[in-house]
Amino acid sequence: MCIDTICPMKAFLIDQAIEEENFCNFESEREALRRHIKQKNHIVLYGPRNFGKTSLVKNIIGKEFKQTHPESFVFFADLIEVRSMEMLVSRLRAAFENSFRHSFPAKNLIQKTKRLLSALRPEINIDPLTGQPSLSITLSEQKHQDTIVFIFEMIQDLAKKMPSLIIIDEFQDIAIIPEAQAHFRAAFEITKDTPIILLGSKNHILSQIFANPNAPLASWGQDISMGKIPYTDYHLYIQERFSQNKNTISLETATELQDLVKRVPESINTLCQHIHINHENTDITLTIVNTALQTLLESKTSRFESYLAHFSDSEQKILIEISRIRIIEKPQSIAFIKKTGMTNKSVSRIIKKLWDNGVITKQKEGYELTDPLLEHYIRLYRI
Ligand SMILES: Nc1ncnc2c1ncn2[C@@H]1O[C@H](COP(=O)(O)OP(=O)(O)OP(=O)(O)O)[C@@H](O)[C@H]1O
Ligand SMILES: [Mg+2]
Structure with a gap:
């Protein structure tokens, strides 16, 4: 076994700044x-x-x-x-x-x-x-x-x-x-x-x-x-690490995997790490990826729940509503406000707070949850 400091190992690392050998593209x-x-x-x-x-x-x-x-x-x-x-x-x-x-x-x-x-x-x-x-x-x-x-x-x-x-x-x-x-x-x-x-x-x-x-x-x-990492580059990165356990993944499945977590490198690594440690000698299919996502979310239940507990009921309601529709172009729209059951002012205030705190992000298409795994968790357990 290779000890990191002596012989840098290729791995799916998360929650830390990473070094050259694990940095893709x-x-x-x-x-x-x-x-x-x-x-x-x-x-x-x-x-x-x-x-x-x-x-x-x-x-x-x-x-x-x-x-x-x-x-x-x-x-x-x-x-x-x-x-x-x-x-x-x-x-x-x-x-x-x-x-x-x-x-x-x-x-x-x-x-x-x-x-x-x-x-x-x-x-x-x-x-x-x-x-x-x-x-x-x-x-x-x-x-x-x-x-x-x-x-x-x-x-x-x-x-x-x-x-x-x-x-x-x-x-x-x-x-x-x-x-x-x-x-x-x-x-x-x-x-x-x-x-x-x-x-x-x-x-x-x-x-x-x-x-x-x-x-x-x-x-x-x-x-x-910084733009998104090309699908093909991340596929090679995943394959290189999967092959340590003699697993394989096609470009097509690796692309679907990346899309599943909105191509966020840390979320890709989290999901891949979960697959990597639980499989050997396997061709990783989309069914395996989807099952891995479910078990990963299940294993993170207490972490996600204690994170969500930091938010007020109204804030949680908005997070759930955004997760349900995945992306909201206009949170001030009558339809969205109606779904939350709050006033226009409260919705605007909460959206600003969540955005300023990095919980939601604004893309060209609208606002979405920053953490794709949290979005999956809410969709699975809170809707
Ligand atoms: N190019 C990459 N190749 C592989 N993994 C990556 C890459 N970029 C980021 N990651 C993943 O993202 C995690 C966070 O990396 P880092 O802290 O450098 O990101 P950041 O953009 O500075 O994050 P933050 O927005 O929280 O400041 C890493 O631990 C790793 O899991
Ligand atoms: Mg940073």
Whole structure:
């Protein structure tokens, strides 16, 4: 048996950012990102929930950047659920320390940095002979160390000396902090010659930050969107893993399987993993796939039920109604409102809340549940 860290194994992984050996496709997005990084551009990466955004940027492109430039600095921050300026700054500060440690694993350096960041202004220098980073300390002229700008000045200190890359995940969560966007505008001005990739899992909130012409980050950066993985590529990916248990699957069945879970990579992996562990020497047919989906949902009953229990009765009613029709173009339509038995205002409020929280997603065709497995669960057990 192969242990992951020693010999990376091809598997159906879920609930985590994945590495190259388990990452399927997105070749054109990789190419676009590489090109933009080379040109030191600023990028906003859009993609639906669980489509591999974090894996692509952090584990593939970020790692590739470090391999191409052995002496480099990659700043990675995840801003999920930041709620205040204080939280935001402390998250960025922790991200700086973490990124610094990953980029320069020199002993004790990070502890020093940590101690110094709260009161002093460290300057990070690279020894021209050994290439080792070192710290020299000066008191900050203005006492502005608790600002986003201060952290970006430190990133800039490094960026002046070596190739650097800035990645900020779940960037849309700053939308809740009124003054944050202006601070980031000033911060990004400091690192304007460094490639920056911003990404997040709630596209509509992320795009609002850049679309509003009066907003501080109006028209900032260039957009890259992640599309769906071609059926044939995911078929090969599934077949490669199924063959470990001597199972086979035709392109036709693999296509139906992908459609069954709306081509969301994480849901495909969840379903395939369930099939993979329960079959050997089998030609996987559509009947097997459908049965596997039922048993998978059954095994997740308590997880789905405790998740649904977080929603009010009215919210659950709307989730059930959307699941029933799978996609709703106009939730304000009289027919939909009538089915929910609520007022127009309540429906609009709940739809906005579910959308902002990523529970439902808006596509060209309308609103739908973000998690295809939850939609199947509701259709099977709640309708
Ligand atoms: N290209 C891919 N190949 C195989 N599996 C993938 C791919 N992209 C995503 N996945 C699946 O999706 C899961 C989540 O990946 P990741 O966290 O990178 O997605 P994300 O788009 O950042 O998610 P979120 O919207 O929650 O931020 C992985 O654990 C894996 O199951
Ligand atoms: Mg992510």
